[in-house]
Amino acid sequence: MALRLVFCGTPQFAVPTLLALIDAGHEIALVLTQPDRPGGRGMQLLTPPIKQIAEAAGLEILQPEKIKNNQELRERLTAISPDAIIVVAYGRIIPKWMLDLPRFGNINLHGSLLPSYRGAAPIQWAIANGETATGNTTMRIDEGLDTGAMFLQRELPIGPEDTAEDLYPQLAQMGAGLMVETLAGLEAGTLPLIPQDDSRSSLAPILTREDGMVDFSRTASEIYNRWRGFQPWPGAWTNLDGKKLAVAKLSHSPAKHENAPPGEVLAHQGRLWAACGQGTWIEIWSSSLRAKSVCRPPTSSAAIR
Template sequence: MKLVFCGTPSFAVPTLKSVVRAGHEVALVVTQPDRPVGRGQQLAAPAVKVTALDAGLPVVQPEKIKKNEEFRAQLETIAPDAILVVAYGRIIPKWMLDLPRYGNLNLHGSLLPKYRGAAPIQWAIANGEPVTGATTMHLDEGLDTGDILLQRGMSIAPSMTSEDIFPLLSEMGADLMLETLAGLSAGTIERRPQDHALATPAPILTRDDGRIDFSQPAMTIYNRWRGFQPWPGAWTTLQGKKLTVHRMLPTEVSGASAGPGGLHQNGDRLFAACEGKTWVELVEIQLEGKKRMAAADFLRGRALESGTKLGES
């Protein structure tokens, strides 16, 4: 097929590479503009742009697309069979949805209708789901509400974080998109409407999503830590300073009692009390203004006063 590919971060790269390897004609790659990153705020190109240029593909980076007449004319001249949309980060306007004969085909990182929105992988893990997956769908004007084309599931191991799942789903999704293109070409795929009553949200993450609520059970806190890696992570406060928890584990602590957020030290190990007499071990932490370190190093030379609680200002 003649394709236009819309994508931005590394999650979209395997799909772009796969369609090129499969012999499809990628007539244009559309990605977001270069953005400043890091402390130096140096402009950095999106991962999809880097991949496209390495492959010798034409790239455009429009700031806006809805009323961009130049961009619209460019796509109409190409007249693609399909537009692939993988983590592009822009709402696709109706004129673009109506342009290709096979429509706009989206790869979404969940088993729709579950987890519609900007952060489906993170929320699935944060909510303790045992399975997730990838969906290809026919985009419409709603938010991830289009007809399902193909789906494939995968198990989430209890120790897996979002950082573990992202590359696995991106590779799985690339294969699924190739199957989708082949099935559409052969006429063997039937579009399946979503059951909107089963939809669950996966909204964009905020910094406050990473704030640890010790009034919740340890497993709930642990799952949110797994889901929100690398950002917004998991954080709380200790004696008025931000404390980032880089690694934690739900655990049992015998012979100790404390209210939610209460700290318990056992040798070189540090534990925090959660709801229902459950505990998490704080394995690796970082106090505001300090470097990241193991709890044992943090405790060395530091005496925690009895009754010290996390989350207090």
């Protein structure tokens, strides 16, 4: 049976779910997405991916700057009387009046195996912390931070070289099917709510530029995992000879060293290595390094900081 839905989402991650709901025959009565914002090198006005899909599908779209005390939006949603409000990477805190409106509540697709990695960047932090698996969870939103009771979960392995860019489309596609399955179970009355175990929770806070700064006191594996998790932003960066060095790629070695302090660099045959914590080494690839500077043997003061 088709449900009457309001869909809230903004980035590309939300697109497969919206398309899957349309394909499943559900009525998308309204799409809420973030306003167009300037971005890119030219700071041109950028349209959210969800808006582009909604326009192509002929759906009604609203892009409110604020929703908590937005009386016009409240009246519009009340008039729609949706069976459920679907939230996928919308980028807004859902106010209580929206939570209480639909009969099935506000249903969120979250890119982690809750209660692990509650917060804004679950995919990135799972990889950065060296996890070997992540996944998706559908849950009923409450007033906490990703603390609502869960419907369904599906796991996805994380390969040793997978980056956040690799996993995003996989999780987005897998999550779309999980949301369709969740709605079918809700309509059939066969889907129980599972409370989260708060004692097992962990956080995935929003990323900052400083998260990308390489701390060479960490082991090479830890640094490599953080680089994988923080793609494409904030990436990884450090300072060399007083200048910022953007790291394009990293690889680590099982070899150990005894005397080199963390941050000491070794240039050999056109390759740049840095000493890390616990006697480990990491190889640094950067487009900002000239070949002749990479090949120059380090002096006693040659270090990355």
